[in-house]
Amino acid sequence: MKILYEKCPNATSGLITAFLVFSFFAAWSQNNSGTVRKFENKEDNSKCFKCHFNNNYTVTSPDSSKIITRKMYMDLQIDSNVYYHSNHRYFKCIDCHSDEYFTYPHNNDLRFEDISTCLDCHGGDPKFEKFNFEKITEDFKYNVHSEKHNSTFSCWSCHDPHTYTTHARTDKNILEVVAYDNNLCLQCHANKRNYRLIIDKDNPNLVQKHDWLPNQALHFKNVRCIECHTKKSDTLLVSHHVMEKKDAVRACVECHSRNSLLMATLYKYQSKEEISRNGFLNSIILNRSYVIGANRNYYLNMISLAILYMVISGIIIHALLRVKAYKRYHGK
């Protein structure tokens, strides 16, 4: 650089300018590549959101021309702001629902409309292969929710297609992932009304049920319900086999140990990324949280062992030399 500067003093400033211009266009093109896709569905969808965004709607009786206002059921309310940030944001409502919904008031027979399942769109599609929807569907068959509430429980019971976003397969803050995923469970398990929509009894008090768990609040904030309540899966990033209560993990060492369960569940995505980068296991937990027993730093272990061996051997050598010196000065 020094030689270049001496030969051509304007070269370095030129290079810097070129670099800045290049960086600007690179950043501009990157920023724009993410937002260039337009919401072409907005105009059509706005007809639906006109009513389904609100708490109530008005309908005109075809016989008497009387206009009445009705409550919109909570399950039928869709927040368009949330929808346009969800995974399915580019879809038109009628991509999944019948276009007959454009007729208003809706035809009563539409309530018998078949609702698509995840596999209907995602099954067999190489683009979604990494999500392994087939295995998720298989897991779901053994899911306690599926077994106990067969007819009413579906993918949509937890993953509202109008709001769902991918959280686990990202580099998002783990606490955000935990909060999002736990909220999926809590929307029924901590909500008496929603719980009763699925089963005819009151929801149990989760705090009381988990009173055996030390530092309960810390656990609830830092790990997901599914860490203990699902069967560990080797093929899925997020196991969908929710087990019966009696099978839930209760042994602390499942997580608080070298082969921490968390590495195969909550930190699975990050640990895979980490291993592919530098092969340093469990450091991902160490960087983001602290789990006693699971966090063992190789170098700290080695240093502490070295100090320990040095101290023990130092004491033994010193003691032997003392004995030798004692014999020399005091005789045998």
Added chain:
Amino acid sequence: MENKIYFYPVWLRLWHWSNALLILVLIVTGLSMQYSSFESPHIPFSLAVTIHNICGIILVFGYLVFITGNIISKNGRYYKMNLKEIGGQILVQFRYYLYGVFKGDKVPFPVNIERKFNPLQKFFYVMIMYIGIPLLIISGIGLILPQFIVSRALGVSGLLLTSLLHICVGFFVSIFLMIHIYFCTFGASITSNFKGMFNGWQETH
């Protein structure tokens, strides 16, 4: 009785032995937690946590007894250091342990009513009792009540920093314990210092 000094009153002996027992239990349960394994459980994890927490809390009360005792009794004066002189004195004592003791040299700082500890001993006791143990207690309280720990500091989890501090200081206290026991054999006889901590009287050289 002329070559014996009553250094260890009952309160001090009770504190010392209870503290020793607690530290041992804390080391064992701490190691058990840190190296917990599903395949070969040392102590059940939840039991290790419970014992560790209880012993830690009792140790805090013991520490308060030690500090209070040192304030209201004359024992505290033995921990006072002259910062100008201590460096040179430590060096002299270190040389004695390094080779003087093997040559039959006389003890450079013999025990007397004004000097309970040699300079090296005093320095490490002060470091452990007035810096190490308080750090262990503060970080230990933080781990029992993690809601009071800052969530992140310098881009790192506050819980991680607190745990690292607790484990590192705990490790050095464990190392100190081994050295402490060995150097207790440097009394008038190999066992005299141990006896002194039971009957209160320390034999002088």
